[in-house]
Amino acid sequence: MSVRGPQQVLELAKVSRTFGEGATAVAALRDVDLAISAGEFVAVMGPSGSGKSSLLALAGGLDRPTSGAVFVESTPLAALGLNELARLRRRAVGYVFQDFNLVPTLTAAENVALPLELDGTASKKAQRQAADALRQVGIPELADRFMDQMSGGQQQRVAIARAVVGKRRLILADEPTGALDSTTGQGVMEVLRSRADAGAAVMLVTHEARHAAWADRVVFLRDGRIVDQATAMHDPALLLSQAGH
């Protein structure tokens, strides 16, 4: 098991997840080691069925591994009871799903404030932080709209605002640009990137290379195993000398 530094927001240590038993058992993840530090943006790529979404579910405590351990801000998730786990998810972890999972009877601002209010934050303060988050994703003027009054792209921005509201240190996104046009998709990447630059750990599951390219590190998953990683060179001279080829 690797050493957990203070900057490490997420760690998966020798994590396996098997669905079913005996002859019909399917191994979704096998012995996966992955750590994400504060300020780091990691993209996970792989063909469908490679275990991407299973990995994300384990990272966010939505599912438990068959073996191995998951740590969020050094807290082993296995040691938490259901209530404590739910509390940690509300406080530290933000999710962006492909289908936005927004509440249609609430306004944009109310949707964003919801996890804070569930966690006991005073309503006024929650509303203020929700307004902040909506500003970050570029739609402060839509705070009072209901979901059926917004486009798909706008709803996705609300979903992202809900994921980043407050002081969340771990942001998990599963194909968050699924139904969006390419310009809006790029806007989503900009928000995720800026959250990482502001110190959050971001994990993005995607099959789109152009979105994965926004990450500091791209992890390749195949048959439930990490098979490769790509880290940007960040060397302009190398970049230019290669581009002509």
Add this chain to the structure above:
Amino acid sequence: MSIRHSLLALLQDQPRYGYQLRVEFENRTGATWPLNIGQVYTTLDRLERDGLVAKEGDDGEGHVVYSITAAGKAEVQSWFAAPVERTNPPRNELAIKLALAVTLPGVDVQAIIQAQRVASIRSLQDYTKARRDTAASQRSGDTAWLLVLDSLIFQTEAEVRWLDLCEARMVQQAQSAGSGGARKTSNGVTEDATPLNADSRR
């Protein structure tokens, strides 16, 4: 890349000497296609031979300055007006490599695809970062460089998508070739093939 037309286009802007042309070209394309100074002088000689540029004389510091002729301007016009021909696709080493790999026994095509994918994504990360940094700096001369970066991003993305397709096709072929025997699931678990009859679909 047409060095000939690029230099002519720059001369249409104003008369310049060889080194200036090279610097201008690299500034406007983000130094993406580095230009050899020897290439510049050889090209200028040919352009002069063809009557498209003329020597204007010395700039006082020993540089020979060239200016564009009327015929040269017409040449630039038709270059801009004509679409870039695709009749002669540029040699694509990757496509050639994979085409040969799939036909040879004992070559691990999936490994070739994955190695290339990692390299291409790494380039894509670098282009994306360069694009982000350039867009954030908002200097006036950056528009040309942004266009070039966008082009590189699209090309690299297309390459990765093509690799995904190649891989999917290989997996499909392997599955249909092995459909009589054992079958590999998407999770890598080898199963006995189920007989293809109506009962197995229930």
